[in-house]
Amino acid sequence: MDDTSDAAYADFVRDRSHALLRSAFLLTGDQHLAEDLVQEALARTHRAWSRLERRANAEAYARKVMYHAQVSFWRRPRVAEILPGDDLERQGGRTDDPADAAVHRVALRRALLSLSPKQRAVIVLRYFEDHTEVEAAQILGVSVSTVKTQCSRALDRLRTLVPDLRLLADAREGPR
Amino acid sequence: MTGQDPLRTSLEDLAGTVAPADLYERSLRRSRRIGRREAAVGTGAVLLALGLLGSGLWQLPHSTGPRADGVVSAPLSPSAHAPATSHAAGSAVSPGTPTGRPDRPDRPRPTSTISLKPRSTSLAALPGKAFYEEAGTGGGLFRLTRHGVPERVLSAPFSTAGVSPDGERIAYVTDGQLMVVGTGGSDAQQVYAGTTSSDQAPAWSPDGNRLLIDAADPGVLDVATGHLEPLPSGLDGEHYRWSGDGTTLVYATPSCGLEVAGVDAQTGTPVPEQTATSGPAACRPVSVDATGDLVTVQTGAPAAGAAADAPADAVLDTRTGELVELPVRGTIVGAVFDPDGNLLVRSVRDGRTRLSLFDPAFSLLVQAREPRSLRGLDLVAYTR
Known part of the structure; x- marks a missing residue:
């Protein structure tokens, strides 16, 4: 250069x-x-x-x-490890309390790490970077239906692990 | 996209916890390495093609195709010569092995998974020197005395450090300068400028004359002359460690796999996929035994942001990729080989910390209580 x-x-x-x-x-x-x-x-x-x-x-x-x-x-999964014994079911209640916010972050981080790499990528592309399903599919080099499937499964898991995120799915799972 | 839904808000919140980092120099170094590797593979392919044409092997109707690793093991460039070769003690590398990994009998493994009876229970019976570092980088380096007292041997600030095989010198990096100082308190001497050390602590050669460092690129520094010889471009990795006999390097690839290479090899041999480990185990070999067959690694789940220099907690077989079960009770919180292949293991059980020293045949030489004064320190090295 x-x-x-x-x-x-x-x-x-x-x-x-x-x-x-x-x-x-x-x-x-x-x-x-x-x-x-x-x-x-x-x-x-x-x-x-x-x-x-x-x-x-x-x-x-x-x-x-x-x-x-x-x-x-990447040959090996390059993600931080989820600590054993985490009781994610009881975590995730969001409040304005800084301590609760920290707990929520921990719960979300661990829930994300419990997803497959592709599921995690779809969630980040769709819900953090605001890409459409078509754009996400293009970036990942997969079909739109794959994005939909992975996204749906990922949301199901996130809803389970972080209960206060249940609201998200109802409003967001429609096609874009 | 409304941007108001809980998931988006939560992701924004979580992403906001990442700390800024200056990645300009790092990305340039990585780019150069990618470029050299691509060039090396391309040149190797051309050489192979020319060789095949010259030898007439391409005419053989049933000859099998050349192995991929054979391609890149050809001598690629005059600069791709590791100086460790000519200096390495006993560098009897089999010329027939594409990556130069010495062919030798299997190393002994522990014959029992239960605790053994040690020959001594006295800390004073440790024949070598154990070194500890304050948790976190640059906090201080200590040597365990025979009286069980941690003695500070490096008080200068440092980002990474390596202890010589005889335990008499320390190489450390501070502000991009590579310094060497005696553990007895002599004045530190600068031996190289322009060292970047985040991916490579100074690694002493077994003879104590050279240091494998990360300058603009990884290379072997002759401590006496200051001459730096770059590693072959095919050895693309970080956290290089020598085997105790000087014949082998073990290192992590940029994509977090372990590779093993003879010191005069052009490429490494991947360690088989480690099914029993996860997390950072393959991202950083900590210490290597005498032959390169065994390596100590970190397999645990460190807290986010604290993984970079966590002590080893397991021994991994580089030929099989499997963990070696050690006859130690409790949780292993440190494991280091000395250059002769002796293994010092630090373990915690019922709140008590023990040091166990195994010889290369995994006979238990010493097992002793570790003094409380070492709490808060990480076991980082064991030397002669």
Whole structure:
């Protein structure tokens, strides 16, 4: 890459790393694993930089690499572990109390980690990044019906593990 | 999308807990490694094709196709020579093995899963030196004295550190500088500048003359001359560790698999999929036995954000990918090999912490209560 491209890449990393980290954290449940995942996505984006015409393409490319890496080609499941003995059924009551909010975060994180990588990716794409089913299918390289199926199963599990999220499904499971 | 539903709000809340990180340099380093690996594989394929054409093997009607690992094991470039080869003691690497993994009889395994009777129950009978680190990085490095007292041997701030095989020197990284200091309190000397250490603590060669470090790329540093020889690009990984005999490297791949490679190999051999472990076990080998057949790893479930340097709690067979059941009661909270293949295990049972030292044949040499003064410290190394 020339100096201009180097500077553009540096700007891109500086501006978008944290946004990528946020999604990666939901995918992995761990700070270090999230950094590793984003590092891998950024590195492959760097190698493809000359082929990416616009900066928006760079972020889309990086996100696609990130999701594929997490779902497909990393040899081992790269997620934090769920601690044994967690009683998720009793967790999840949301209030404005900071302590309860922390408990809720723990419950949600563990519930996410109990999903399959593909289910977790679908949930993050649909409910965190606001992608449609069609867009999620394109990013993951699967059919729309697969996205629907994975999403439905994931929501069922999340509803079970985090009871106060039951509300979400009724309003959100329709096609978009 | 309304953005007001509970799941979205909860995901936003959870994602907000991730800490910012500067990934620019890390991503560039990884990009360079990917580039070199792609180039190496491409060059290897060309060389193989030329070799086949020259040898006429392509004309054999029933010849089997070349193995993939054979492709990349060809000498690829003059720079892909690991200096450890020429210096390694006893580096009798079988030339016929594509990745140079020495062919040797199976290492002994524990013959019993129940506790054995130790030859000694005195801490003073430990023939080597045990080193501890304050939990978390840079908190201090301590050596356990024969009187059972932790003696601070490194007080300077550091991000990562490695203890020499004889236990007499410490290499540590501080502010990107690689320093070496004697455990007796001598002045620290800078031996390299520009070290990035998040993925690689300084790893001493068995002869104590070289350090495997992560500079711009992983390489072997001659401590005396300051010359850094990059590792072959096919050894794409992090957390490299030497076997005690100097013939083998064990390391983690960027995708969290373990690989084993002879020191003059161009690529590594993946350790079979570990079915009995999960989590970070394959992300960071902690210490390697004398031959490279066994490695200590961390298999537990550390708290989020604290996984990077947790002590090993298990021994894994690099030939089978299976865990080796150790004859130790209680929960293992530390396990380290010394260069000779002796294994020091730290375990907790009923609130009491014990140290158990096994020889390479898994005979129990010493089992002793660990002093309470070591609570809050992690076992990180055991040396001669």
